[in-house]
Amino acid sequence: MDFEFLKERERRYWFKSKERSEFQVKGPLTKDKVLKISKFKGDPDWVAKSRIKGFDFFKKLKMPKFGPDLSGVDFEDLIYYSKPSDKARKWEDVPEDIKTTFEKLGISGVEMKMLSGVGLQYDSEVIFEKAKKGLDKLGVIYMSMDEAVKKHPELVRKYMGKIVPPTDNKFAALNNAVWSGGTFIYVPKNVKVPFPLHTYFRINLEGFGQFERTLIIVEEGAEVTYVEGCTAPLYNKSTIHSAVVELVALPNSKLKYITLQNWSNNVYNLVTKRAFAYSGAFVQWIDGNFGSKVTMKYPAICLLEPNARGEVVSIALVSDGQNIDSGARMIHRAPHTHSNMISKTVSLGTGIATFRGTVRIYSGAKFSKANTECDSLLIGDSVANAIPKIEVMEDTASLNHEARMGNVDKEKLLYLMSRGIDEKTAMSMLVFGFVRDFVNELPLEYALELQRLIEFDMGGHS
Amino acid sequence: MIRLKNLTVNIDGSRILDDVNLIVEPGQIVAVMGPNGSGKSTLAKAIMGDPSLEIHGDILLDGKSLNGMPTNERANQGIFLSFQNPPEIEGVKSEYFLATSFNKEWDEITEVSKKLGITPELLSKDLNVGFSGGERKKMEMLQAILKNPRLVILDEIDSGLDIDAVKLVSKFMKTMRTQNQGVLIITHQTSLFDNIRPDKVYILSKGKIVEEGGPDLLSKLNDFGFEGWN
Numbered sequence: 001m002d003f004e005f006l007k008e009r010e011r012r013y014w015f016k017s018k019e020r021s022e023f024q025v026k027g028p029l030t031k032d033k034v035l036k037i038s039k040f041k042g043d044p045d046w047v048a049k050s051r052i053k054g055f056d057f058f059k060k061l062k063m064p065k066f067g068p069d070l071s072g073v074d075f076e077d078l079i080y081y082s083k084p085s086d087k088a089r090k091w092e093d094v095p096e097d098i099k100t101t102f103e104k105l106g107i108s109g110v111e112m113k114m115l116s117g118v119g120l121q122y123d124s125e126v127i128f129e130k131a132k133k134g135l136d137k138l139g140v141i142y143m144s145m146d147e148a149v150k151k152h153p154e155l156v157r158k159y160m161g162k163i164v165p166p167t168d169n170k171f172a173a174l175n176n177a178v179w180s181g182g183t184f185i186y187v188p189k190n191v192k193v194p195f196p197l198h199t200y201f202r203i204n205l206e207g208f209g210q211f212e213r214t215l216i217i218v219e220e221g222a223e224v225t226y227v228e229g230c231t232a233p234l235y236n237k238s239t240i241h242s243a244v245v246e247l248v249a250l251p252n253s254k255l256k257y258i259t260l261q262n263w264s265n266n267v268y269n270l271v272t273k274r275a276f277a278y279s280g281a282f283v284q285w286i287d288g289n290f291g292s293k294v295t296m297k298y299p300a301i302c303l304l305e306p307n308a309r310g311e312v313v314s315i316a317l318v319s320d321g322q323n324i325d326s327g328a329r330m331i332h333r334a335p336h337t338h339s340n341m342i343s344k345t346v347s348l349g350t351g352i353a354t355f356r357g358t359v360r361i362y363s364g365a366k367f368s369k370a371n372t373e374c375d376s377l378l379i380g381d382s383v384a385n386a387i388p389k390i391e392v393m394e395d396t397a398s399l400n401h402e403a404r405m406g407n408v409d410k411e412k413l414l415y416l417m418s419r420g421i422d423e424k425t426a427m428s429m430l431v432f433g434f435v436r437d438f439v440n441e442l443p444l445e446y447a448l449e450l451q452r453l454i455e456f457d458m459g460g461h462s
Numbered sequence: 463m464i465r466l467k468n469l470t471v472n473i474d475g476s477r478i479l480d481d482v483n484l485i486v487e488p489g490q491i492v493a494v495m496g497p498n499g500s501g502k503s504t505l506a507k508a509i510m511g512d513p514s515l516e517i518h519g520d521i522l523l524d525g526k527s528l529n530g531m532p533t534n535e536r537a538n539q540g541i542f543l544s545f546q547n548p549p550e551i552e553g554v555k556s557e558y559f560l561a562t563s564f565n566k567e568w569d570e571i572t573e574v575s576k577k578l579g580i581t582p583e584l585l586s587k588d589l590n591v592g593f594s595g596g597e598r599k600k601m602e603m604l605q606a607i608l609k610n611p612r613l614v615i616l617d618e619i620d621s622g623l624d625i626d627a628v629k630l631v632s633k634f635m636k637t638m639r640t641q642n643q644g645v646l647i648i649t650h651q652t653s654l655f656d657n658i659r660p661d662k663v664y665i666l667s668k669g670k671i672v673e674e675g676g677p678d679l680l681s682k683l684n685d686f687g688f689e690g691w692n
Contacts, residue, residue: 418545420563422534423532423534429554432553432554434552
């Protein structure tokens with residue numbers, strides 16, 4: 001197969017932006033530098049203290065002992081904080097060929113402008129203002145984390161760092177020390193947010209920063225869907241993206257968190273995501289990974305009280321030179337808890353896709369049920385691994401695990417081509433069919449974009 | 463129209479077809495008869511250019527060699543293969559597939575579907591997924607009719623079809639004949655020819671054409687079965 005289109009993608013879409021910065025903190029990281037960031041951001045005292053704690057553990061904790069090679073991460077040379085310049089570039093300044101290719105990819109106007117780093121002050125503000133009016137009426141809080149620690153300290157303090165503590169792993173600790181940006185959402189009791197909240201509703205660009213911190217709290221009986229990222233490629237000037245996302249789903253609430261990750265292929269994407277699901281609550285992580293050089297991400301759901309449910313539906317589309325190590329963790333700690341894990345990976349060329357699925361059912365989590373399904377599709381000489389880890393300490397629990405791995409079915413390809421469809425289109429039809437479960441979980445406009453992305457990755461672009 | 467010249471096909475080193483010569487002229491219905499395992503489906507796939515086959519000899523369409531031409535281009539040259547076992551295409555809705563890949567008006571699709579007894583419910587399902595054998599064959603017929611190819615290859619089209627659908631296949635072949643198009647029909651039973659007489663019959667056994675003749679060969683087949691050529 002011809003992978004020329006991947007180079008083309010790199011050249012065209014992961015273009016570098018010439019961002020000027022007013023304030024920057026470069027490695028090696030010290031306690032003083034952490035405090036400097038804290039002071040610059042005007043943190044409340046408790047945040048400053050928590051940053052120091054994060055820094056201490058960052059120093060103490062070792063690199064992960066499993067997964068992809070992270071020796072390319074140079075902590076000494078990283079930029080840990082950078083305040084983006086307020087001067088927005090103009091849409092007119094974006095090179096013509098990039099505009100055209102955005103259009104070819106079918107990226108919506110809003111996203112297009114966001115990607116090129118312009119326009120947020122214009123279009124997005126209008127959308128955001130409209131959405132915000134509706135949200136205010138419902139009592140929903142939706143703002144950046146930076147703002148939330150100042151405006152709603154009591155709410156944030158109650159949960160921040162409780163779901164993912166700084167002691168969890170080296171990268172979570174680092175995030176705790178230098179975090180900036182990210183999203184805070186609070187949905188009051190019994191409020192059902194009638195539309196998905198998208199990242200691009202929020203005005204500040206820092207949402208796409210390298211150490212973002214997100215916290216979502218859904219009160220009893222409330223419901224919300226959050227969409228993070230977009231299907232379009234995103235250039236990150238830094239080589240590391242290390243976010244922490246904490247979700248709290250209180251009794252009988254529903255929380256659906258959709259991620260579409262398409263970092264450029266120089267980025268180490270090392271993210272810690274975890275949810276606490278209380279009695280009768282339902283948490284879903286819908287996780288799409290398309291970009292990055294290396295990804296390590298295993299969204300977890302802790303089913304803490306009876307009848308809590310958790311679901312992770314993830315796909316990874318891995319092409320030349322990429323190593324995506326993803327999966328899910330389901331922790332059953334109470335009776336009658338249910339979990340469902342569905343993973344689909346597609347690897348192309350020299351890409352490596354690894355799925356790690358952990359299910360742990362503690363003693364006393366009576367009559368709990370867990371299902372895991374893992375499908376891998378290989379195209380070319382690519383590599384896929386499936387590493388399930390199942391620990392059951394409860395006799396009454398039931399468990400189902402399936403794993404399948406294979407190449408594109410030649411008979412299916414011949415069949416489609418015998419109807420006059422060219423090979424690349426036929427291939428992307430089969431791949432799109434393969435990831436259908438994931439697509440069905442997306443809002444329609446994203447489903448359409450994903451289809452274009454797959455066609456693009458299959459070379460349908462030419 | 464189509465001519466197979468010294469066609470020899472290997473799969474993983476073993477010979478499946480051996481020096482096959484066969485001609486379908488425009489307006490002809492040509493039958494290739496043979497027992498299971500005689501290489502009939504391989505013959506069909508070789509004409510379609512299945513890349514997993516090692517093909518020697520020539521396949522000529524209107525005197526031009528198709529050697530090395532990808533399957534989709536052969537399809538666009540007007541060759542249609544109705545599969546013996548159409549595979550399940552998950553995630554691709556039948557109606558969406560027909561509307562986009564066949565570039566046909568919805569009215570035409572529903573009209574032909576109705577004649578074939580294909581329900582709107584079936585059309586709304588993923589292509590061939592969970593279809594019965596008969597439903598799959600009807601879907602192949604629907605696609606053949608919509609494509610209106612110059613040469614149609616029907617591989618065991620009659621297995622699993624009810625009487626009404628078999629009549630429709632016969633009617634389709636007649637139409638092809640009157641339009642001066644070609645039909646290559648591959649089957650191991652003669653019942654399909656109750657309504658329509660083929661112009662030519664080839665008997666395929668163990669990868670070789672062992673006899674070729676007119677429709678009279680069918681009665682010989684009916685009397686003696688394939689045993690007579692072993």
